[in-house]
Amino acid sequence: MSRNSSLQKRLGIGLTLGATVLWLLGVAASGLVAQHEMNEVFDSALEETAQRILPLAVTDILNRESNTGNRTAPALKEHDEYLTYVVRDRQGNLLLQSHDADPGIFAALPREGFTNTSTHRIYGASAVSDTLYIEVAEPLAHRREAALEAGIALLVPLFVLIPVSLFGIWWVVRLSLRPVIEFQHSIEARGASDLSPVNKDRLPEEFEPTAVAVNRLLERLNRALDAERSFTANSAHELRTPLATALAKVQRLKTQLEDQHLKKNVVEVEQALRGLSTLSGKLLELAKAEGGGALSQQPHDLVPILAMISRDFEPLAPGRIRLTVPDHKVNSLLDPDAFAILARNLIENAMKHGSVQQPVDVIMTDDGRMRVCNGGDIVPPDQLAVLRNRFSRHDTRAAGSGLGLAIADAIASGAGMTLHLRSPATGRADGFEVELNVTDAGRNPGPCT
Structure with a gap:
């Protein structure tokens, strides 16, 4: 059995692997772009939340009978709070916080703009001549979870697309290589004596020179074999008649001779002619045997x-x-x-x-x-x-x-x-x-x- 794999198998596997790698690279690139866009959306949400809550928080703090002390904003109903916030003064004193806020995740003194901790993304803004600060925090785990879900959403279609791509690539490759496979089978199915030209009408352009070269080789081989067989057959056939005539004359001469010495020589000539006649017959049989x-x-x-x-x-x-x-x-x-x-x-x-x-x-x-x-x-x-x-x-x-x-x-x-x-x-x-x-x-x- 040949160890060489078929061209159809190589193309099918190679194209499928190539398409799969390209899909994976596309998913990775799409995931990175999606993560970047989601980070922009999340940062915009942090900034928008801070700017919406800060005026309300300032009004609430200024209208208090006493400006000191912390107050927790009430929740209308229990829910998971992805965005938490605190409102502090310039010295870091806590004045207001959301119901799930953890003051420990924020720095000792408030800061404006975006900052990162090991667990949260924080945005800070100030009001009332930088005397009051609001800081809104979002867990980084929430962002990673969103990025993971987006990546999975991009990967899941591959489980369907890869088999479909494999079948589609196999079908296209098989359809494209069908003339080549028919060309292969036509050569394999030939008998030992079939030296007729192979059909090259439907072959792809890349394989047509191969078919032309094969036909030229078959033509040269056919001419050479025909010349050899013709020479052998003609030589043996043309020798038969003169050998038979010579043998008959020698046999007739043998009966007419009385000198035993001459008769012995004639017998030797007769045996030589018989051997040559037998050889010509064998050569004719050999020509027929090699004639296909x-x-x-x-x-x-x-x-x-x-x-x-x-x-x-x-x-x-x-x-x-x-x-x-x-x-x-x-x-x-x-x-x-x-x-x-x-x-x-x-x-x-x-x-x-x-x-x-x-x-x-x-x-x-x-x-x-x-x-x-x-x-x-x-x-x-x-x-x-x-x-x-x-x-x-x-x-x-x-x-x-x-x-x-x-x-x-x-x-x-x-x-x-x-x-x-x-x-x-x-x-x-x-x-x-x-x-x-x-x-x-x-x-x-x-x-x-």
Whole structure:
């Protein structure tokens, strides 16, 4: 699994976090502005209260029979008093106070203007030639409570806005990236042989150069593969007719010669021509195997095909092939012609390089696993790793072109299957085994070859 996260996920999370941070910064800034404005309102209320009460307090004090002594202003009914006040003379003598006022929160001598204590905000004003002073106090806790409530009122909508923003951002990002996702899926869903240009009509401008570069690469790859396959196929096909003609003439010449020395030389020429004819046939099969036609549109039962191929080898080595197939169908998307080439090469490889004293087991299981096993010497691991390469052969005296396993591996890879080579064979102390699962065809198309 890839560790790289999707662009859609990155954009969704990044934009949501960014929007959330901006919301929080906006709330913080709004809270600071609101707190500043509320402080101005509260200060204005303190000043207005002092200016309204002071004339009434002065009238009350001047109309007293005795100007000395403190008096508490009565309350009409019990209530919480956020603003408290005291009226004092220049020496700090208390003359009048509100019913909840605490003289201890005020300074010893009255002062005009705004002052702060650890617990209160105080505003002072004077009258009667600065002989009488009123001081109005407001608890700072009241202001902090108001600021906290305002901040909470600004934060609460975020609990709704953040999920809505997350959904909205996800939806917009998904809608915007839909052409890119379709482009991704169109490439992932391509078969191994599909080198047609990708569709770039609806792609965003930023991704269009990527699609153009991919199409150019596919075009160059298609031309290169076509040239290689055409050369291999044409070479093998064009060699068939002159080789067959030459072989026929050599065989005719062999029957006309009486000199045994010359006849031996002709036989050697005949064998060389047969080998060259076989090589041209193998090259043609390799070109077909690499041509990308390993898959068919509909599944086919491969059991009858495997049985027919096995019977074709019976006249060459009677009783040597032991065929084991299930009674029911084994359907696969592997092309029947491609499977016939694959099975023929595997069986031919086992018969040619295996011990002639031991049988060749051709097995097809119920779940689609096909195994071809033969006896013989164990193939060392270093040679086993390169046997599927072209013209690679194990140290053997048997004649061959070294293309049989390469052809089988090309067909298996093109169909999305894996060709397993084992030596010794499973359950044996010697021999060689090839295994693949034909039901895997079409599930994971391999790279273009």
